């Protein structure tokens with residue numbers, strides 16, 4: 001089902017695992033920040049609505065979507081200082097937030113392919129911390145706006161739900 005057939009912000013809290021003790025990292029690209037900030041807002045609001053403590057949500061900014069790979073890897077390996085200094089416990093999941101909009105050249109295709117493959121690879125490494133793909137790859141700004149708090153909901157909210165579900169899988173195995 002394409003996004004047009006569903007609302008990205010719809011979820012049922014009663015169907016989710018307990019997220020009260022979860023620690024979530026969010027890496028945010030600064031390219032198209034009008035879109036990525038809305039995605040971040042949607043993700044944080046949903047995480048808190050589902051029981052995640054706001055002090056257990058850790059943010060990192062990177063220049064563009066291609067740098068999401070390095071930023072998420074840094075968080076995974078716990079070298080990032082923001083990870084809970086007191087408990088020194090690793091994160092339970094990471095959300096990668098970006099927005100790539102097609103331009104005049106093939107750069108769009110290479111950035112999208114690179115980020116997709118890079119984030120896929122991060123889900124295969126030894127840290128076992130899942131990285132959620134919250135990268136809008138659209139032909140127009142209007143499509144991105146519709147998916148970051150517009151008529152189709154907010155992909156940031158969808159990513160927050162995925163992060164909670166995957167964190168539970170990580171912690172149960």
Ligand SMILES: Nc1c(NC[C@H](O)[C@H](O)[C@H](O)CO)[nH]c(=O)[nH]c1=O
Nearest residue numbers: 029031063064065066098099100101
């Ligand atoms: N055109 C977009 C980019 N391009 C920048 C790359 O992501 C990267 O930062 C640069 O190539 C340096 O390594 N990034 C986006 O996130 N969105 C775009 O639309």
Ligand SMILES: CC(=O)[C@@H](O)COP(=O)(O)O
Nearest residue numbers: 101102103104105107108
């Ligand atoms: C995805 C991009 O890097 C793209 O927005 C850059 O635009 P252009 O292809 O016109 O240089």
